[in-house]
Amino acid sequence: MEIKNSVMDEFRLIRRLIASSKSSYPDSKGFIKVPPGDDACLLSTIKRPVITTDTQREGVHFNRKWLTPEEIGLKAVTVTLSDLAASYARPVSLFINMGLPLSFSSEEAEDIYRGVGIGLQKYGCTLGGGNLSDSDHLSLDLFAIGEGHDFIFPLRSLAKPGDGLFCTGPLGLARAGLEALQQNHPHDQNLISFFKSPVARFDASEILANHKVLCVIDISDGLKGDSMHIAQASGVTIELAIDQKDIDPQLISFCSERGIPAQEFAIASGEDYELLFSCPPETFRNIKKEIPKAYPVGKCLPFTGKHMIAPPSALSSFQHGKK
Amino acid sequence: MEIKNSVMDEFRLIRRLIASSKSSYPDSKGFIKVPPGDDACLLSTIKRPVITTDTQREGVHFNRKWLTPEEIGLKAVTVTLSDLAASYARPVSLFINMGLPLSFSSEEAEDIYRGVGIGLQKYGCTLGGGNLSDSDHLSLDLFAIGEGHDFIFPLRSLAKPGDGLFCTGPLGLARAGLEALQQNHPHDQNLISFFKSPVARFDASEILANHKVLCVIDISDGLKGDSMHIAQASGVTIELAIDQKDIDPQLISFCSERGIPAQEFAIASGEDYELLFSCPPETFRNIKKEIPKAYPVGKCLPFTGKHMIAPPSALSSFQHGKK
Structure with a gap:
């Protein structure tokens, strides 16, 4: 060295x-x-x-x-x-x-x-x-x-049919921030800060470990891409859906100004670095008390021959620094 | 990842x-x-x-x-x-x-x-x-x-005045091999292999640890450069000299063909990845029994105001891939 x-x-x-x-x-x-x-x-x-x-x-x-x-x-x-x-x-x-x-x-x-x-x-x-x-x-x-952790090491291969799929925080804001930069809208400082300054969710990680959640990944490639990693490693089919009420209001207004469907945008985006995890719905109910901003993003199903069921999207996947 | x-x-x-x-x-x-x-x-x-x-x-x-x-x-x-x-x-x-x-x-x-x-x-x-x-x-x-190792971690700062400075194997062969490549002498395959395929000296490392040698560094930059690291970290002056009998015969013939002084060449070269170490001369006598190819390359002296005493050299330092 x-x-x-x-x-x-x-x-x-x-x-x-x-x-x-x-x-x-x-x-x-x-x-x-x-x-x-x-x-x-x-x-x-x-x-x-x-x-x-x-x-x-x-x-x-x-x-x-x-x-x-x-x-x-x-x-x-x-x-x-x-x-x-x-x-x-x-x-x-x-x-x-x-x-x-x-x-x-x-x-x-x-x-x-x-x-x-x-x-x-x-x-x-x-x-x-x-x-x-x-x-x-x-x-x-x-x-x-x-x-x-002494007793648990989460893997992307441990999702089970019947598990729900959940996320620890808002998705899509980092990409919205990048697009605000690209479109020269510097007044969207709040969105831009999500792109520039993501947070590593050690706080949520500790809570998930305490609840013995076995399957975790951080969302860098976007919900769709990272869910696919879980689905493939676990041999399940994942059906993605985000309820409108769980989408960050800033993203909804960003998307409505541009005529883009917010759910699709949240699913296709990346670089949020929130944690994506699967667990039984009853476990999630307890986790939700400690991570109030966590919300469901999909379900794990027995493998149907296709790993992913997601809303159709015209959005391309996250492009890092290429734009 | x-x-x-x-x-x-x-x-x-x-x-x-x-x-x-x-x-x-x-x-x-x-x-x-x-x-x-x-x-x-x-x-x-x-x-x-x-x-x-x-x-x-x-x-x-x-x-x-x-x-x-x-x-x-x-x-x-x-x-x-x-x-x-x-x-x-x-x-x-x-x-x-x-x-x-x-x-x-x-x-x-x-x-x-x-x-x-x-x-x-x-x-x-x-x-x-x-x-x-x-x-x-x-x-x-x-x-x-x-x-x-359980009991010892060698540092470049632990050379002491009175220590000898030693090397675990031949120096200069890697650079000679590189120059043979550059001069298009592919028949010097043996020299070339020293440049292409150096060896990490775990065998010698174990022996030095057993003899409680405290100051070790691997020679990547050349004897002069790496001795300087030891001298500066330890606050000593190092006097370098390699006896002609300890210079590899292949290097001697390489240098004599080109009219270059072999000692200077060995001292200025790099990428040999032999271990350079300092210890009392009596410790070295025991090490020599287990690493017969080890030999003295210099001495550690009380700091004289200058960290290095080395034969003058017209050779530039090792240039990695730049040539």
């Missing part, structure tokens, strides 16, 4: 910045026994290590026209840690490899790390280390280690 | 290939409790988790003119795991994010994974997961988790 680049000094600066910015910084919890700088980083014992990795490439996963460097850093951390939330794991340490275009200024690099630092603090995660190298386009490769 | 790309099927194919290729494949040791495919991967308890990450970018770290896709995959694994060897950790699991140019064929992608699989088997490491995405240039971001 080496840090080699003209912006090496900035990287060190940012690490100091992050480390010193709060006395409550999670390093003080003693996760990191040996900090970055050597060949490798030594952590404390992890009973159930849960690992995930994410890639964010300019032009593929994000577009610098829509996100500032700080927002890119914060969102990359959130998106990566969201996979830990969907696995009932608490964050322990994050590693970031960054490819920086030569055109990037050291201020822009610092801004990315500032965003990373905000994300780390928000979710109580340490920075374990990383690499910097030159690249044609900005790219971030993130690796996160968490500690899993 | 998602696998999204036109080559997704190849990735699955290769994973099956790797998983099925040997019954002794380390998956059977039970490291991976939940295999790739979900949001995250669950591993068994790791008492002393040691983490490292590496980046390999075409044109920065390697050049496809000199390495086949299979060689790129194998070397990337070796280079990453070498940091675990330098930390006295045994490999547990490896994660790979790959950026593939659209011009890349699925056969070439398979060849990279075949190389990765060879490396994983060689070092007894599982494949934990990864991402694929489109990219302008081929790039590999690797992230490895190992289990550290």
